[in-house]
């Protein structure tokens with residue numbers, strides 16, 4: 399059974415050697431793939447010296463790298479980890495166990511439950527953004543995931559080969575979590591320890607701009623995956639506005655058999671029409687999403703057949 403360790407890297411010369419050595423020690427037979435994303439430092443040289451398989455990805459962004467990794471790399475089980483030496487390699491066995499036993503398609507290395515993340519990560523608003531995203535997703539999917547955006551994950555082959563990666567950047571983690579939830583993949587969370595980057599090593603993530611991209615991703619996926627719910631919200635909003643503006647007009651008509659509030663009447667009709675239009679969009683897109691879901695299920699069957707034969 400082949401195991402692949404995937405390490406997306408952008409300027410991680412300080413830490414990548416450690417990461418490779420640690421994973422080599424824990425899993426001597428695994429193949430370690432480092433995808434270097436236009437680093438201006440010696441990331442790829444260091445990675446090669448430490449015995450990783452180094453490849454280059456010219457399109458900038460973690461999502462772009464993950465897309466290429468998932469497409470190129472053949473293995474039975476996969477582990478993805480940051481190149482910044484913040485996730486301890488010792489936990490790799492716990493990350494892999496559920497996928498190897500067939501208990502999970504996706505394993506999430508949860509930094510938050512053990513409490514080390516809050517002690518170690520000194521960045522303001524990071525916690526706020528994490529909580530916002532977590533709350534949104536768990537509400538929408540009635541799920542209970544603790545750490546949506548962790549970079550330490552385990553996958554089985556089916557998940558890797560069927561995950562449509564559309565995020566170019568750091569939204570990839572959120573996209574993966576939502577995709578897994580929406581398609582009812584088996585998800586398991588494993589609490590892990592977290593340590594901050596060593597002195598001199600800089601995070602590539604910008605809390606505000608990358609946070610906005612993550613929220614946009616949630617919004618888009620919500621519209622695409624749950625169009626009926628998404629457009630029902632708009633329909634309800636416009637209906638309430640229509641009734642608020644239109645009720646006095648109807649009252650007036652009932653009492654006097656005349657309508658003097660003509661502008662209100664026109665506005666109310668406009669709002670109600672918008673409401674109906676939203677509902678119609680929801681109904682149509684619901685069928686589209688349903689068809690897509692069926693096709694996706696068939697594709698999953700084909701991928702798992704091929705994996706079993708290969």
Ligand SMILES: Nc1nc2c(ncn2[C@@H]2O[C@H](COP(=O)(O)OP(=O)(O)O)[C@@H](O)[C@H]2O)c(=O)[nH]1
Pocket residue numbers: 405406407408409410433434435458459460463479480481482484549600601602603
């Ligand atoms: N390939 C690639 N990897 C990136 C890019 N930006 C960040 N990474 C890698 O993604 C991982 C997570 O990034 P990091 O800055 O540690 O984010 P944080 O853990 O949320 O602070 C690290 O291994 C980075 O080297 C990028 O543009 N391309």
Ligand SMILES: [Mg+2]
Pocket residue numbers: 480482484549601
């Ligand atoms: Mg990191």
